[in-house]
Amino acid sequence: MTAHFKGPELLAEYNYAVFAAEGFEPLMRFEQSPPPGSQVADFQLTVLATGERVSMQEVCRRHLLTVFEFGSVT
Numbered sequence: 001m002t003a004h005f006k007g008p009e010l011l012a013e014y015n016y017a018v019f020a021a022e023g024f025e026p027l028m029r030f031e032q033s034p035p036p037g038s039q040v041a042d043f044q045l046t047v048l049a050t051g052e053r054v055s056m057q058e059v060c061r062r063h064l065l066t067v068f069e070f071g072s073v074t
Contacts, residue, residue, distance in 0.1 A: 034040065042057045060066055 040056060040060075042055050044053050044055055045059065046053055
């Protein structure tokens, strides 16, 4: 597997038939992630439990440590 697919090729590669950890790791692109402590762009999020809209900056002000996970590998 390669992490250089885009568009439909990436979708086909991501929607694998059998889960195997070594199969998804190249898609994670950890080496392209910003380092801890980096400033991020502000954007709006929805709190799933309440439907409240909150900005990324507000979340960071409320909590010393914040982790966002987008998507699913299972």
